[in-house]
Amino acid sequence: MGAFDDLMAFQRETEALAQVMGRLGWDQETVMPKGAAQQRADEMGALESVLHARRTDPRVGAWLAAVEEGALDPAGRAQLRHIRRSHARATKLPDRLSAEIARVTSRAQGIWAEARAADDVAHFLPILTEVVRLKREEASALAEGGSLYDALLDDYEPGATAAGLAAMFDRMRPRLVELRERIMGSGRAPAALSGHFPTEGQMVLAREVASHFGYDWRHGRLDRSVHPFTSGSGTDVRITTRVDEAEPLGCLYSTLHEVGHGAYEQGIEPSYRLTPLGAGVSMGVHESQSRIYENQLGRSRAFCGWLHGRMTEIFGSSGAPDPDAFYAAVNRVHSGFIRTEADEVHYNLHIMLRFDLERDLIAGRLEVADLEEAWNARFLADFGLAVDRPSNGVLQDVHWSVGLFGYFPTYTLGNVYAGCLYTALRAAVPALDDDLARGHAEPATAWLAAQVQRHGGLYLPAETIERACGFAPHEGPLMDYLDAKFGALYDL
Amino acid sequence: MGAFDDLMAFQRETEALAQVMGRLGWDQETVMPKGAAQQRADEMGALESVLHARRTDPRVGAWLAAVEEGALDPAGRAQLRHIRRSHARATKLPDRLSAEIARVTSRAQGIWAEARAADDVAHFLPILTEVVRLKREEASALAEGGSLYDALLDDYEPGATAAGLAAMFDRMRPRLVELRERIMGSGRAPAALSGHFPTEGQMVLAREVASHFGYDWRHGRLDRSVHPFTSGSGTDVRITTRVDEAEPLGCLYSTLHEVGHGAYEQGIEPSYRLTPLGAGVSMGVHESQSRIYENQLGRSRAFCGWLHGRMTEIFGSSGAPDPDAFYAAVNRVHSGFIRTEADEVHYNLHIMLRFDLERDLIAGRLEVADLEEAWNARFLADFGLAVDRPSNGVLQDVHWSVGLFGYFPTYTLGNVYAGCLYTALRAAVPALDDDLARGHAEPATAWLAAQVQRHGGLYLPAETIERACGFAPHEGPLMDYLDAKFGALYDL
Numbered sequence: 001m002g003a004f005d006d007l008m009a010f011q012r013e014t015e016a017l018a019q020v021m022g023r024l025g026w027d028q029e030t031v032m033p034k035g036a037a038q039q040r041a042d043e044m045g046a047l048e049s050v051l052h053a054r055r056t057d058p059r060v061g062a063w064l065a066a067v068e069e070g071a072l073d074p075a076g077r078a079q080l081r082h083i084r085r086s087h088a089r090a091t092k093l094p095d096r097l098s099a100e101i102a103r104v105t106s107r108a109q110g111i112w113a114e115a116r117a118a119d120d121v122a123h124f125l126p127i128l129t130e131v132v133r134l135k136r137e138e139a140s141a142l143a144e145g146g147s148l149y150d151a152l153l154d155d156y157e158p159g160a161t162a163a164g165l166a167a168m169f170d171r172m173r174p175r176l177v178e179l180r181e182r183i184m185g186s187g188r189a190p191a192a193l194s195g196h197f198p199t200e201g202q203m204v205l206a207r208e209v210a211s212h213f214g215y216d217w218r219h220g221r222l223d224r225s226v227h228p229f230t231s232g233s234g235t236d237v238r239i240t241t242r243v244d245e246a247e248p249l250g251c252l253y254s255t256l257h258e259v260g261h262g263a264y265e266q267g268i269e270p271s272y273r274l275t276p277l278g279a280g281v282s283m284g285v286h287e288s289q290s291r292i293y294e295n296q297l298g299r300s301r302a303f304c305g306w307l308h309g310r311m312t313e314i315f316g317s318s319g320a321p322d323p324d325a326f327y328a329a330v331n332r333v334h335s336g337f338i339r340t341e342a343d344e345v346h347y348n349l350h351i352m353l354r355f356d357l358e359r360d361l362i363a364g365r366l367e368v369a370d371l372e373e374a375w376n377a378r379f380l381a382d383f384g385l386a387v388d389r390p391s392n393g394v395l396q397d398v399h400w401s402v403g404l405f406g407y408f409p410t411y412t413l414g415n416v417y418a419g420c421l422y423t424a425l426r427a428a429v430p431a432l433d434d435d436l437a438r439g440h441a442e443p444a445t446a447w448l449a450a451q452v453q454r455h456g457g458l459y460l461p462a463e464t465i466e467r468a469c470g471f472a473p474h475e476g477p478l479m480d481y482l483d484a485k486f487g488a489l490y491d492l
Numbered sequence: 493m494g495a496f497d498d499l500m501a502f503q504r505e506t507e508a509l510a511q512v513m514g515r516l517g518w519d520q521e522t523v524m525p526k527g528a529a530q531q532r533a534d535e536m537g538a539l540e541s542v543l544h545a546r547r548t549d550p551r552v553g554a555w556l557a558a559v560e561e562g563a564l565d566p567a568g569r570a571q572l573r574h575i576r577r578s579h580a581r582a583t584k585l586p587d588r589l590s591a592e593i594a595r596v597t598s599r600a601q602g603i604w605a606e607a608r609a610a611d612d613v614a615h616f617l618p619i620l621t622e623v624v625r626l627k628r629e630e631a632s633a634l635a636e637g638g639s640l641y642d643a644l645l646d647d648y649e650p651g652a653t654a655a656g657l658a659a660m661f662d663r664m665r666p667r668l669v670e671l672r673e674r675i676m677g678s679g680r681a682p683a684a685l686s687g688h689f690p691t692e693g694q695m696v697l698a699r700e701v702a703s704h705f706g707y708d709w710r711h712g713r714l715d716r717s718v719h720p721f722t723s724g725s726g727t728d729v730r731i732t733t734r735v736d737e738a739e740p741l742g743c744l745y746s747t748l749h750e751v752g753h754g755a756y757e758q759g760i761e762p763s764y765r766l767t768p769l770g771a772g773v774s775m776g777v778h779e780s781q782s783r784i785y786e787n788q789l790g791r792s793r794a795f796c797g798w799l800h801g802r803m804t805e806i807f808g809s810s811g812a813p814d815p816d817a818f819y820a821a822v823n824r825v826h827s828g829f830i831r832t833e834a835d836e837v838h839y840n841l842h843i844m845l846r847f848d849l850e851r852d853l854i855a856g857r858l859e860v861a862d863l864e865e866a867w868n869a870r871f872l873a874d875f876g877l878a879v880d881r882p883s884n885g886v887l888q889d890v891h892w893s894v895g896l897f898g899y900f901p902t903y904t905l906g907n908v909y910a911g912c913l914y915t916a917l918r919a920a921v922p923a924l925d926d927d928l929a930r931g932h933a934e935p936a937t938a939w940l941a942a943q944v945q946r947h948g949g950l951y952l953p954a955e956t957i958e959r960a961c962g963f964a965p966h967e968g969p970l971m972d973y974l975d976a977k978f979g980a981l982y983d984l
Contacts, residue, residue: 016538019531020512027515031523035710036728039511042766046508050542218527236528274534 287414
């Protein structure tokens with residue numbers, strides 16, 4: 001067992017340093033003094049060099065070659081699978097390319113922010129062309145003759161393929177477009193919430209709801225940041241939210257979303273801490289947890305009934321006249337340009353648009369120069385809306401500027417997984433609606449912890465979901481859930 | 493310039509990683525979830541391994557040998573001096589010894605905390621014996637035949653020697669003992685403050701006072717922790733304070749003390765950031781800044797007058813009936829066992845006791861088994877008090893458990909330096925008392941920034957003070973200041 005033990009000891013130190021890197025990111029977004037940005041970049045750059053050297057360390061290859069895999073238990077073999085995979089990715093990429101991608105994407109993110117603020121696509125396209133070129137080069141190095149897009153996708157969702165996702169999305173898209181059109185033609189237009197909701201009350205409610213969904217405060221904390229996020233694995237998993245005093249749902253559902261991500265990390269088998277198994281297995285499975293907490297549980301009629309009452313206690317009014325109106329407001333379907341503000345019906349259409357465009361970019365079928373036109377045409381087709389300005393269209397997301405190609409589809413995959421898990425969860429926890437009507441989700445989240453979260457990286461992503469559900473994941477449950485929920489809400 | 497540039501580039505990355513280590517410590521004491529302690533230890537252990545490897549990296553020795561020192565400017569030569577010194581220290585210590593000291597002191601700190609809580613000296617002595625043995629071994633490796641204690645002292649105060657400090661302390665001690673006895677025999681016993689001082693108001697006042705003393709919020713922040721401290725160099729220098737609602741002076745003067753440390757780090761020449769020159773030059777000079785902010789400025793009659801008024805505005809009462817009574821309460825001399833609660837008269841006597849005992853321990857003139865008896869005898873002689881229990885005596889400080897031998901005397905050296913700087917400051921800023929009477933210290937702290945702080949590690953510690961004062965530092969100004977201040981207060 002010498003080689004395996006040496007490999008794992010080395011890996012644990014690498015994972016510990018990766019946690020430190022994550023902590024620096026958390027610090028930067030929550031508590032860092034404003035004038036420390038350049039120094040922080042220097043600090044993170046120095047640590048990134050250390051991590052890069054460890055990830056490409058030739059000893060890892062030697063240990064991997066020397067391990068006797070037959071002598072390992074299933075967890076040990078799963079550790080090896082993760083280490084092999086990331087070592088192969090790291091060593092296939094020339095150092096020069098990694099450094100160039102880091103440098104160019106860092107610059108591209110700044111230029112993207114300027115372009116978005118000025119609604120100036122032309123300002124962004126030259127550097128985006130650079131990013132696409134580099135990501136194609138990266139994909140070529142990784143793919144070794146296979147699909148370029150799959151090589152990128154694999155970084156976020158091991159085992160998934162663009163062809164598989166495209167087939168599934170092609171089944172979902174017409175149903176979603178049709179559902180959207182029926183809702184828009186229903187003549188119903190529920191009112192949004194109105195009122196003033198002081199920050200302090202919103203944070204009290206956020207903490208209370210996080211507790212009721214099983215978030216573990218001994219191993220986490222909740223802060224505010226511009227964009228909500230979850231940071232860390234193991235015994236230090238922090239979440240953030242944002243507050244708008246005119247609109248309380250952003251704080252609440254951002255919190256629930258991040259509680260899903262955070263509870264996943266907190267729920268992993270403790271002996272996996274600081275190993276490759278000690279983190280969520282993929283972006284898709286991660287998103288399944290955040291989405292089921294946020295949507296299937298948090299936006300349910302039962303939970304909304306409790307929430308209406310609790311918000312009335314805290315703020316004097318929930319912002320809606322009664323629980324049904326509150327539930328309708330929370331689940332209001334409305335046309336809009338922005339993905340991050342989309343409802344459950346529109347959200348996946350946003351993703352499919354991006355997935356198709358980025359596949360074409362990476363395949364070389366679409367030039368960056370033609371991207372805006374392609375975006376706007378597709379948006380009109382799927383959403384029935386003409387994009388009015390680039391910041392509402394092709395410039396809205398940071399992802400492409402920082403080189404995240406292959407990431408978008410994991411959002412919809414997460415929704416699909418959440419749909420599957422919700423079906424299994426309802427069967428496993430028959431009193432679910434009674435719990436939610438009392439504002440509590442602990443029995444549901446305990447089931448998710450036992451069936452999904454505790455496994456961390458032990459199984460492949462789709463296998464993780466299949467083991468929890470008892471069936472191979474597919475889009476059916478999500479689509480049926482959306483049809484039923486919004487059919488009832490809009491009396492279709 | 494090839495070797496020097498390579499050396500400095502390497503050094504900058506090392507300093508950046510050292511800043512990250514400091515940030516982890518800050519996080520641990522302020523915001524870390526309670527259940528994350530073991531993981532944090534793993535993270536810091538992994539980063540410490542990286543730092544140790546860099547500090548002993550053979551390339552540093554090769555670069556040092558190849559540098560043409562004659563081609564460098566004074567700052568470049570000072571950088572070399574620091575790098576040579578720490579490289580020599582790092583390479584003289586066998587890796588085995590460094591690792592053993594880290595392991596044993598980590599355990600010793602836990603045992604010390606248990607022993608102090610249980611007032612059980614016997615529980616602590618075996619591991620302290622281990623620590624002393626290892627520190628003597630470390631000192632032998634470093635001293636290469638010279639004084640063991642000086643080799644340890646040099647880590648905190650380059651250029652200082654035990655013999656020099658002992659001679660100075662021997663001049664100070666009889667005067668301090670005599671002053672103490674005259675105060676105690678004066679028949680005057682000013683009342684302490686009384687009242688209730690809500691946390692929120694104390695923090696408002698702490699932030700206001702920090703601003704008035706020139707603390708730079710763009711490059712810092714103030715939080716609460718169990719023990720106040722300052723963390724970080726360059727553009728991210730954070731301070732903490734503590735709050736007791738029955739006793740407002742702890743929060744206020746801890747803040748001022750840490751503002752002194754923090755302003756020093758913030759005030760260093762920006763081009764020194766992330767280099768050996770970009771941090772306070774020694775513990776003694778650091779303490780001179782914290783002490784002059786806290787004592788000579790913050791506990792002055794002029795500033796106390798303003799403070800009385802401001803506290804009356806915030807809390808309804810300063811806790812004293814008038815400014816003179818408030819000033820007397822702030823500077824109340826009282827016998828007590830605990831160093832960290834000591835007034836300006838008693839404080840240095842605490843230090844001298846520890847200095848003499850730790851010198852004897854390191855020299856082998858005192859056995860750990862006899863330490864408590866020696867402590868208690870000396871305490872009775874200097875303070876006129878019999879120690880009632882170990883937690884009020886030999887077990888009160890964490891320092892020895894974590895291997896900090898040679899650190900204590902820098903506290904008194906800092907006080908001595910502060911006395912010298914105060915003399916020069918009064919001459920340079922004639923309106924000092926007028927400023928302080930309006931609650932402002934910016935002109936004074938600007939003088940300290942220009943004369944001391946901006947130089948960072950450019951000069952040796954004593955040289956730094958001498959350049960600012962125009963005379964070689966000695967204990968005279970501090971002793972005269974104490975005689976005058978407390979002579980007036982106690983009508984001696």
